[in-house]
Amino acid sequence: MTENPAVTAFREYLRIRTDQPNPDYNAAVEFLKEQATSRLGLPVEIYGTSENPIVVIKWAGSEPNLAALMLNSHMDVVPVFQDKWSHDPFAAEKTEDGKIYARGSQDMKSQGMQYIEAVLKLKKEGFTPLRNVLITFVPDEENGGHEGMKKFVETDEFKALNVGFAIDESCASPLDLYVVFFDERSNWAVEVSCPGATGHGSAHMKNTAGEKARVVLDEFFDFRKTEGAKLDGKPIPEIELAKITTVNLTIVQGGIQPNVLPDEIKITFDIRVSIDEDHERFYEWIQSVMKKAGEGVEAKFIRREGKGIPTKIDESNKFWVALESSIHKMGADVIAIACPGNTDGRFLRWVSIFA
Incomplete structure (x- = not known):
């Protein structure tokens, strides 16, 4: 054939x-x-x-x-x-x-x-x-x-x-339904450095890197749990995902051998900031965690993108009207959601292009 x-x-x-x-x-x-x-x-x-x-x-x-x-x-x-x-x-x-x-x-x-x-x-x-x-x-x-x-x-x-x-x-759909993204979460990534007292593994030292890292992990994972709870009971959680901030541990570094306390532990988080989040407030919260964790703990931002500019999905945007009406003419429906990840569309929106 x-x-x-x-x-x-x-x-x-x-x-x-x-x-x-x-x-x-x-x-x-x-x-x-x-x-x-x-x-x-x-x-x-x-x-x-x-x-x-x-x-x-x-x-x-x-x-x-x-x-x-x-x-x-x-x-x-x-x-x-x-x-x-x-x-x-x-x-x-x-x-x-x-x-x-x-x-x-x-x-x-x-x-x-x-x-x-x-x-x-x-x-x-x-x-x-x-x-x-x-x-x-x-x-x-x-x-x-x-x-x-x-x-x-x-x-x-x-x-x-x-x-x-x-x-x-956008994303594939097995239904007669087109999913389109009109906005997306902001892409942040942070590397947290936790310096601490070093010495033999048999010692009982204060202000160790591990103790400081634990505070950071506890705070970040508590926040993660609170955000995740916002999706509980939602019929289609994936559609609501862009409305919460996700925090995921991706890299842990530190130590040279089992019986030596590390002089520093570095932990890296991938963070996708909710479309509803106040960026300055969230940044200040991260800084407060660094202070709570102890002396010398610092957050280095690998990525810290600004807040997105959503595309208008109403009659004021003639391009949106044309797209929506064309989909309806094909006998399909359309749902507009904020992308939980990131696409190249955000760069177009940043320069005032509907995308």
Whole structure:
């Protein structure tokens, strides 16, 4: 049985190793350039750097002076643990029932290819958009996006594209329901250093690093428990997740051998700050924990992003109205939620672009 060309192209894209921390962007860029020129017949520009390239395919509108529509996706995917997979994560194997197994099949190479197929379908139907449509593929999203979209929106090249509205990633839904993100939590990460008295493990010393680290852990985990309780009884907790602040211990460092007290313990937390949280109040709470833990305890912020700027999801936003009405015309419903994680959409919102 002949495979649909859209599926064939999608599987080819999946086989390109763009997994972090060493994504093969060059191969991805060449693939996307071929898609633009051979399949779409559209011009393509490459921005950014060779290490972090940005692909922009442009479909010119009949009124190009209007604000453009950006259809954005990221090329990179998260790392894999090969032994945890039932299929080779980069073979894009398709089973008899049509399922495709591959890293990035949902997050988010599928959406990038859907953009291409949608434009191809419309072009075959003879449709010409009113405004420019930009299909963009960016790097580094799985590392936080700081070397990709964050830098791109600050360039003159991006500003010249005149983007007014962007569709970025969301999550897969098995129902006739589209989930769209209009806001997201702020990405914080903090490394807490707990210095202490050192000596032989048989001693009973005061002000040890372990004692100080315990205070920090107790305070952070008590806070974590309180926040988690806010989800109790919610019918779909995932929808409410962006309304709480999550605190998760990710790294613990310290000590040189079993019978020596460490002179310092470092503990790192991944923190996603609720869309409803007062950032200054939360920052002051963290500082109060440092003071409570004891002398010399400090919090070093690895990341401390500002509060998000939500996209308006009402009649004042003509782009939202168009998106919502289009989904309804397809016989589906739409639910707008704040993303519990982070996407490149936040960088677009920071420069006042609806996303």
